[in-house]
Amino acid sequence: xxxxxxxxxxxxxxxxxxxxxxxxxxxxxxxxxxxxxxxxxxxxxxxxxxxxxxxxxxxxxxxxxxxxxxxxxxxxxxxxxxxxxxxxxxxxxxxxxxxxxxxxxxxxxxxxxxxxxxxxxxxxxxxxxxxxxxxxxxxxxxxxxxxxxxxxxxxxxxxxxxxxxxxxxxxxxxxxxxxxxxxxxxxxxxxxxxxxxxxxxxxxxxxxxxxxxxxxxxxxxxx
Numbered sequence: 001x002x003x004x005x006x007x008x009x010x011x012x013x014x015x016x017x018x019x020x021x022x023x024x025x026x027x028x029x030x031x032x033x034x035x036x037x038x039x040x041x042x043x044x045x046x047x048x049x050x051x052x053x054x055x056x057x058x059x060x061x062x063x064x065x066x067x068x069x070x071x072x073x074x075x076x077x078x079x080x081x082x083x084x085x086x087x088x089x090x091x092x093x094x095x096x097x098x099x100x101x102x103x104x105x106x107x108x109x110x111x112x113x114x115x116x117x118x119x120x121x122x123x124x125x126x127x128x129x130x131x132x133x134x135x136x137x138x139x140x141x142x143x144x145x146x147x148x149x150x151x152x153x154x155x156x157x158x159x160x161x162x163x164x165x166x167x168x169x170x171x172x173x174x175x176x177x178x179x180x181x182x183x184x185x186x187x188x189x190x191x192x193x194x195x196x197x198x199x200x201x202x203x204x205x206x207x208x209x210x211x212x213x214x215x216x217x218x219x220x221x222x223x
Contacts, residue, residue, distance in 0.1 A: 007110065011155050014098045018155075021094040025204060029086035033079065036211040040075050043218050044068070071217035078211050089204035095162055100197035102159060111193065112186075114156065119185050122146040140164065143185070163192045 044064040064072045102111060122143050147160045167188055217223070 007153075010106070011153055014101060014155050017101060018094045018098045021097045021199075022090045025090035025093050025201060026086060029082070029090065029204070029208065032208045032211055033082040033086070036075075036215055037079050039215055040079070040218060043215065044072060044075075047218070047222075068218060068221075068223060070223045071214060071221055074210075075214040075218060078207075078214055082211075085204075085207050089201065089207065093199060093201050093204065095159070096196055096199040098155065099159055099163070099193055100199055103193055103197040107190075110156070112190070115160070115186055115189055118143070118146040118160075140167070159193075160189070163189055163196055166192050166196065 044067075045060075048063060048067055061076070065076070144161055144164055147164065148157050
């Protein structure tokens with residue numbers, strides 16, 4: 001019971017890490033987008049001046065893109081993509097943070113035993129799939145279900161499902177009779193978890209940098 005309580009407290013802490021990481025990237029992304037959007041519209045309006053008159057949003061969009069096709073086009077593209085990019089980058093960063101913590105803290109006590117249990121149960125319940133490995137999509141789906149059914153812990157389910165979705169079954173040569181399904185899946189999944197356990201927001205900050213770069217281009221160049 002004490003071990004269960006300790007694990008529950010640990011996963012509660014992981015939830016906090018994930019939420020904090022997610023909100024941090026969201027906050028930076030939204031703040032940057034709002035500021036750059038406001039400044040960008042102001043720069044475009046000022047550069048075209050009175051020629052815009054009291055035109056509507058569509059007319060403003062067309063006029064600014066025609067006046068500055070490269071810089072305005074890049075600016076609008078970044079603004080349209082902002083909600084999707086921020087969501088993707090923040091989720092990826094949050095997941096990498098908690099995977100990193102889990103791999104470092106409880107790789108041998110939580111992760112590996114859980115993977116062993118789920119893979120063994122999958123192999124026993126689906127021997128034909130494991131033997132033939134012809135339908136990789138079906139094999140992955142059923143293994144994902146084993147992960148979900150073998151634990152009530154939502155964080156553990158999400159982490160392992162996230163990692164398993166990154167594994168390409170068709171590259172594992174599971175159809176070979178000499179291949180040990182347990183060892184291949186376990187080794188591959190652990191390798192993928194270690195690969196994902198490297199928190200990096202570099203792509204996110206590159207995207208933020210592009211937002212500000214588009215402002216510089218619009219301000220200094222007429223292209």
